[in-house]
Every structure is written in structure tokens, then in C-alpha cells.
Amino acid sequence: MPLRLSRSLQGFDRRLWILFGGRVIAATGFSIVMPFLSIFLYTEMGVPMTLVGMIFLGNALSGAVGQIIGGELADRLGRRPVMWTSMALRAAVFLLLSLAIANLVDLWLISVLLMVSSLAGSLFEPATNAMVADLVPPGRRLEAYSILRVGQNVGWTLGPLLGGILAMFSYASLFVFTALTSATVAIIMYAWMLDPRRWDAQTDRFHPRDLLKIGENRVFLLLCLATIPLMLVLGQMTSTFALFAEDEVGISVAEVGYLYALNGVMVVFLQLPMARYVNRFRMTHVLTAGAVMYAAGYLIVGWASGIWVLAVSMIITTLGENVTSPPSINLVANISPENERGRYMGVSGIFQTFGWSVGPLVGGVLYDTLVTTPMVLWGSIAAISLLSAAGFMWLSKIIPREMDLVSEGPASRVGPSAQ
Secondary structure, eight states: OHHHHHHHTTTOOHHHHHHHHHHHHHHHHHHHHHHHHHHIIIIISOOOHHHHHHHHHHHHHHHHHHHHHHHHHHHHTOHHHHHHHHHHHHHHHHHHHHHHHHTTOOHHHHHHHHHHHHHHHHTHHHHHHHHHHHHSOGGGHHHHHHHHHHHHHHHHHHHHHHHHHHTTTOHHHHHHHHHHHHHHHHHHHHHHOOOOTTOOOOOSOOOHHHHHHHTTOHHHHHHHHHHHHHHHHHGGGGTHHHHHIIIIIOOOHHHHHHHHHHHHHHHHHHHHHHHHHHTTSOHHHHHHHHHHHHHHHHHGGGGOSSHHHHHHHHHHHHHHHHHHHHHHHHHHHHHSOGGGHHHHHHHHHHHHHHHHHHHHHHHHHHHHHHTTSHHHHHHHHHHHHHHHHHHHHHHHHHSOGGGGSTTOOOGGGOOTTOO
16 A cells, blocks of 8 residues: 555656645644634633634635735746745744734734734635646646645644644744744745746736636536535634633643644545545545535534544544545636636635634634533534535536546636536
8 A cells, every 4th residue: 555655646746745845834833823823812812702703704804815816926927926925924924923922912913913914825825726736637636636735734733732832831932933934935935946837827917807707607606605614614623623622621732732633644644545535536526525524523522521522523524624625626726727727726715715714703603602502512513514515416416527527627628607
């Protein structure tokens, strides 16, 4: 098995491995902060969970703007300039956040800085995903996106472990470390990354109606809409789940870090084998199965009385992550025209970022209302995931079969009016 897996990784462009390294470093820094941000706001600053959710919603709105800007700039200026600039800006903002956190300044200043950080970071994703689609042929894109996700989760394995330790001494130190990792990625992207030769920049002047034309592609639009509930549920992992685990179940902050590390380890060792296995199935069917796994994983949190039930929940939801994350990006690559990949990735990212970031608001309202009845709380969250399962099943009925298969990918033939 290790030999077969090693052979399957051969032949990828060197730049994919640079992106992989960048993901490891960036995710390490980001995951040091995010799992503990809601805990800091709630326990240290006394912010109600509903207001915490509203802060995350503000991040979603700024992130949506960043996705649009990042996608458009990636198509016009190139993937590389957008990636290194994004990380450099994020490094500067996280340094400012470390000062704000250390001095417990006004909550609204912290909220504004978090929004700016979200905007800067959101520039990075559409450029990265578009570059992968440029570099890798359709039949291997699912593996390529899986490789990036492994890199991201290597970081998510290391980050919470470090964050759980650092948080016991100083929350401000978390933001300093994240600033350093973001600056490192910016240097790597600037010094070693090159744009693909076949990348063809858009030269026409941008107009907001260009984005509206994408909405004429009902296959793409339904994919985006079906993704929102799934990302909303995923957003509970770094907010409601973390708080419930510490505040209601009674485990320590360090043990919360162990649960996130479990998630990272599972992705590192299982993501690529699972991606190779699901290659044979239609991507919409894989997404449906993953959404059901999410529902099951979150539902059992309602029975948690210790870390072991939470660990089982994390195992199930991580399996759901493994089978949904790469196919969702690969579907966008299959649907999008080659010279509009950044735009399509950006618009898709809007929906994903919105769902992920509005999740804490929805979760915060549910938490404040239903925390005394855990089964109802987590049953409600699980039901949201089933909305995505229904959406993906509907999508499987209308999407052309060749778009829905990993080995196909008629990206160069599919325009905004594809039905």
C-alpha cells in the first residue's frame, strides 16, 4: 500500500509541492488561533456566544469580498502575486491583533481587525485552487486537491497542540505565531512560485454583471447553494463544539487541542487513500455520503459526557470531511472555463466562506437557547447537514455525467451558460 501510494504521487508539478508546504505552514499558524478564539472571547472577555457568532458573521462578509477580489485578481494579474500579497497582509494584521489581545482593547477594534484578516486570507484560496486546476490534468485533480488538504491538516495537527499549550500562558502569543507563519508563506510564494505558462490572463474590464452571468449556470449555482449548510455545520467545529467540549462536557483546553490533532492525523493518513477510493464514484454521490457522515458525527455529541464520545464524533466528522472537501473543489474545476477559473473559485469560495463563518452565529444562537438540552442542540445542527445531502442528491439529477466524474472534466468546454 505505501509503495502504491508513493507511485501515485509521482509526476505532479513541483509547484504543487510548494503549495503543499505553504499549506502546512499557513494552517499551523491559523489553527493555533481559530479553535481558541471563541473560548477567549467567551471566557476572557465575557462576550455572549450569540455576539461571538455575529463577529464570525462579520468575518464571513469580509471573507466573501476577499474571495471575489482574489478570484478576479488571480485571473487578471496571475496566481502568484495574489498568493504572496495575501499572506503578507495577513501577517501584518495578526501582529496588530496580538497587540490588541494583549491589551484587551475594545471588542469592536478586535472585531474589525479580525474582518481585515479574513479579507486578506480569503484572497489566497481562489488563486491556489485555480493554480492547481491549471497545473494538474482533470483525471488527477482530486488527488492534487487531496494533497493540499493533507498539507492543511498536517498544520491542523500541529497548530492546536501548540495553541493549547500557548493559550494557558498568553492568548496574544497565538497571534504572534500566526503572523510569523503567514509571513513565511508570503516569502515562499514570492521567492519560489511561478505562474503556469498556459495561464491566460483576462484583459477585459471587470464589471459586477460578469459575476451575475455565473448565476446563469444552474449546475454551478446549485452546487454552491448545497454547500452552504455543509459549511455551516463545519463552522461549529471551531466554535460551538470547542466551547461545548470545555464548558459543558468539562474537558480541558489542552484536551480540546488533542481532539483537533486527532482530526489532523486522520486527514494526513487517510485523505489520499480515501480520495483514490472515491475516484470511481460520481462526485455528487460522494458529497451526499459525506454530508450524512457529518450529521451522524454531530448528532452523537449530544450524548457526550467525556472526551471519548467527543473523539468518536471527531472520527466520524473527519471521515465526512475527507470525502467532501476535495470533490467539492474538483467539481468547480470541472464546471469552470479555463480562463475564468479564478472567478469561479472565488464565487464558490464566497458560498463556502459564508457558510463556514455564519456557522458560529447559528451555533451561538442554538447554544444560548438549547445548551440545557444537548440532544436537541446537536440534533438541530445535524439536521442542517442533511439539507446539504438533499441538495447534492438533487444536483446529481441535473449535472451532466461527464462533469460529475473525476476522470472527465470538460472544463475547457463549459461556459457560464452551461446547463
